[in-house]
Amino acid sequence: MASFWAKEVPATIIVAALLIWIMPMMIGTYTLTVLLIYGMLGFSLGLIWGFGGILCFGQAAFFGLGAYTYAIAAINIGDSTIPMLLAVLVPAAFAALLGAMMFYGRLTDVYLGVITLVVTLILFKFISSTAGPEYVIGKARLGGFNGIPGFQTLNVPGRPNDYIYGDPYFYFCAVLLLIVYLLVSWLLKSSFGRVAVGIRENEVRVALMGYDVSARKTVLFAIGAAIAGLAGGLFANWGEIVTPNLFSLGQSAEIIIWCIVGGLGTRIGPIVGAAGLAYLKFLLGQQSMIDNTLLTGIILVLFVLFLPKGLVPAIASLWRISFGQRRQLPRHGARRIRSGGARHG
Amino acid sequence: MDLVFVIIVEMLYAVASLVLISAGLAIVFGMMKIINLAHGEFMMMGGYVTITAVTLGANVFVAMLIIAPVVVGLIGLVVERLVIRHLYGRLVDTMLATWGLSLFFIGLATMIFGNTTTGISTPISGFTVGNYQVNGYNFFIILIAIVLLGLMYAVLKGTRLGLIARGAMQLPDMAAALGYSPERIYMATFFCGSALSGLAGAILAPLVGLVPTSGGAYIAKAFITVIAGGPSLITGLMASSGLFGFISQIFTFAVSPVMGEVALLVAAVVLLRLLPQGVTGKFFRGRL
């Protein structure tokens, strides 16, 4: 724990500061902002899937819920502070309920996948069919397929006319992602985080030790949803419109692909995977020779077949093989790649 | 009275189409414990194969019942050899890889056929029931679903192949112990599953406007139906298709099509919460 505060936190902050300084010189901040937001979204699934072993096919549901909560609250309240908080709390509460239902019902793997998928579909179908004038929450029309445009965007707390947008918004998102990253790192170092990893490894054993596995999974699930909701709120501010597509299965699929490509069981992997693939998609949109869906599909298949652990662990092990302590190679070469010491004290 | 008849036909049709769209996935999942998320795209390809064959001059029924299943089955075989066989026993990885495949096939179909909606007209004309006109093709789909279920039952129950397959379902090593290569059984199973998906896509093609992304509409429903059905292949398929088809049609008639879809999904969530192993995990155990 001591080394966490003394070494890892300062190191992370320095690296992040460098990135925040350098990246805008290469990519426009507007695009960078959404890459950060996707990074946070990928991170949220990376946490519950990579460290909690919960494969959620519906992470997009929490993302969309966060975005919609923000938009609806912002229209009704007119100041962005409370809506931003609600964008975190509402998805978390929703996930807590859903999680409790699933985990106390002892649903696992495929069944968990089906339920989360179905819940996402229900939300998508519901939100898509709210075009009629009868669907109003306070002053906000839900708008159906067209979504909700024109809500109050992020402002300095208490001063609704001082908007935070453009470059300052990029820095805001970057710092927020850094904070979330550090909080999650701390969580994973804590007893709660380690027991969560234990549950991923062997749920029955952890229950036999006397831990309340269902409650812990529910809490972790809710934390993941809170982060996804935060990303959703940030996304709403960035795009200035929310649409039912945020809930779509395609969106959920992308989040899973980000995690796989970046590397599960690592903290940085899903962030890198999300930002990298989203940027790739952005670049691909500037050409029209190869169908982009086809390319995404090939990438996913190739990763599952040849690099099932993802980019970050592969690079890390390459690094270790090239520059690590050679004496220990036979033993460590075949070892599972660790998450930057996340599971150690 | 006529309306009641029409509603019953629509309900049977809803059940039959659920059986059709889920059968291929159910076989692959039941036998190999693999969720083929490219199932919807296999159906989409079945549709395109049919349309292409018909425009090239094939008889529409030959195209639907023979050409499409065979072609899609062969595509499935290639997929199995190239991708799936490396991933046996890794449920989540196969789901992800087949998800990737589904995107790949969507992209491929877009490049070949473009994104414009296509289709063929229904080969069976409508007819009159009292004051109502009913889509005659509905009966064809109901018939096909019944024949399909009967055939699956006969093969599993009555043939040597079915016996081996059932053995492999119970214990993967069983087939090997009997001297059959599990690899070949898996190949055959995946071929059959893909062919059934192709058949379903082909048969539904005249009813819908086909685009490369059409598969997405089916996969979620098929996935839900198969999982909710539970371990017994045929009984599970019938039970969950019957239940979901009935519920969704009731709500479609009484409220609206959206509510029909939502009711189906809600029913699935409630069902899985109450019976986490699916319908046949609790009832009709040990049936086929």
Added chain:
Amino acid sequence: MSINRRHFLASAAAATGAIMLPRAVMAADTIKLGSVLDVSGIFDAYGKPMDMAMRLAVSQINAAGGLLGKQVEVVGYDTQSDMALYSQYAQQLVREDKVDVVHGGILSASREAIRQTLHKNKTLYFYNVLYEGGVCDRNIFINGVTPAQQAEALVPYAMGKSGKKVYIVAADYNYGQITARWLQKFVADNGGETVGVDFFPLDVSDFGSTIAKIQTAGADLVIAPLVGGAHLSFFRQWAAAGMKDRIALASTTMGVGNEHKVLTAEEGNGIMVAYNYSQELDTPENAAFKEAWVAAGGDAGGMHELAVSNYHGVLTWAEGVRIAGTLERDAVVEALETGVSITGPGGKVTVDPKTHHAVLDVHLMEVENQGMRVVETLPQRQPIDTQAVCDLGANPDDNTQYEIQI
């Protein structure tokens, strides 16, 4: 395929240019026209021909000597049917590419995703798609038909050919909802009765129960503003049930993406529609357009309502620039507000200064052998729905999409 490659080279060059070169090098010796369209993904049936039409219009302008003595360069992005990419590319067009005008957007959601960005950054925007009406913003020009323009013409004609009892089946989103309301109004105005209204999400493809419901209601006429590939199933299942000869069918959307060419002749014949464009329009402008389209490598039957709207949009903008004599936004807007007209493949299109919508010809048509036979042309219809709520002359700072109360 050759088209694709050419597009790729052009856009790849533009893209690398945008990424690699420092901004100063990109001198303003060309006029830049930004385009954001779904050229891939689920909406590309609309987007591809629109892209084609836009490029055709630009190449024709360039071939005729360009605008203000400069060539027009297209900076096009494929939004891949992803709403988030609209926002991103709009920012890219405004900040990095610094384009002079943006044409594009297909779904209303995509328009709303970029409208404010372009408004804030004072970049002129053309939205060239048939839509639900009501957008009131001095920075945007819209030349698609709106529900009232269609419904006002279509409803009396269709009722005259069938009967007084009308059943409406509409796509469940803003366009469908608003169109359904206009349809109901015009049905009532013409002495008819709306016996049922059903809305369908865009992914519903099973209409059996609805067809039974329509029969129960005893309708004489069904009007179907349904949208997209899944909804095409309605027309197919309608024909399969043998309903075609029993109840008349009309639509305000079927055909804008050339859907009538997908239906067989037996399925499509007799469906009544009302649009600004039909491939079968017998005008010299349309003949010239079709010829140029094929010459540019387009599919001979590929042009549709939305593509032609996009073509009109580029021509209208070009005319505005010529009159203004500058690319400066306010000057171009003022020039357009003088009531500029162009004559395109769909007939004469005039800018309505009050709403920035279009006054255009609406053609009543019937689907016949996979074509749209023009029955009657109603010249120069006003966008009365938007006019009821929007007056940019009186409120130039307005920036809302009104939901028109009927």
Added chain:
Amino acid sequence: MAEIVLETAGLTMRFGGVVATDNVDFKLRAGELRCLIGPNGAGKSTFFKCVTGLLTPTGGQVFMRGHETTGWNPRQVAALGVGIKTQVPNLMDGLDVHENIWMAARRFLPMQDAMRKASEVIERLALGPIARTELGRLAHGERQRVELGLVVAGDPWLVLLDEPAAGMSADDVERMSDIIREMTRTAAVVIVEHDMQFIRSIASTVTVFHQGAVLMEDHVDRVMADPTVRNVYLGKKA
């Protein structure tokens, strides 16, 4: 007389028509060491699962230190301070030995104390050289030992072990019996076991199961000598 820590009254478990455990009354006192033996299908494993909460009995009651625990799930049983080892090794394969044991200790202790406790258990079970090795990479005997470590780390007052010596080498078995004897200083221990060698080495009292019911209950030597037992159990084996 020491306190009764585990008691069952009329414990019955039916699977469909088959009665796996039939009306079993069972008592265990603090500090006692008890082995459950019997031929395959005698019901000892089912009995074990009903007690640990892995199965919910169809009839009868279970008491632990006077609390009725019938129908509790394993977590609730474990939370009482009962250490459980299942028949199939249940370990967190992706984590190392120290992490595994620490997690068991952490359930009942604060963070730092759990650290100390884990180190102490590792030393006691002579797991020092492999403390930082992932469980997935260990040999079977080592894994069994680590699982005992997990049980010990929680400082249980009642330990329930299902076949702890299965598939172990003679050396490992000997070390195992030392550990178990050590356990009995603070806890009552119930062991389901086949290996008579092992049972002899820990010299415990034995309860013999036959056809779902308790056949006899006595010291291991006397049980081994009993003709009925030899007949139903050992006789078959020989």
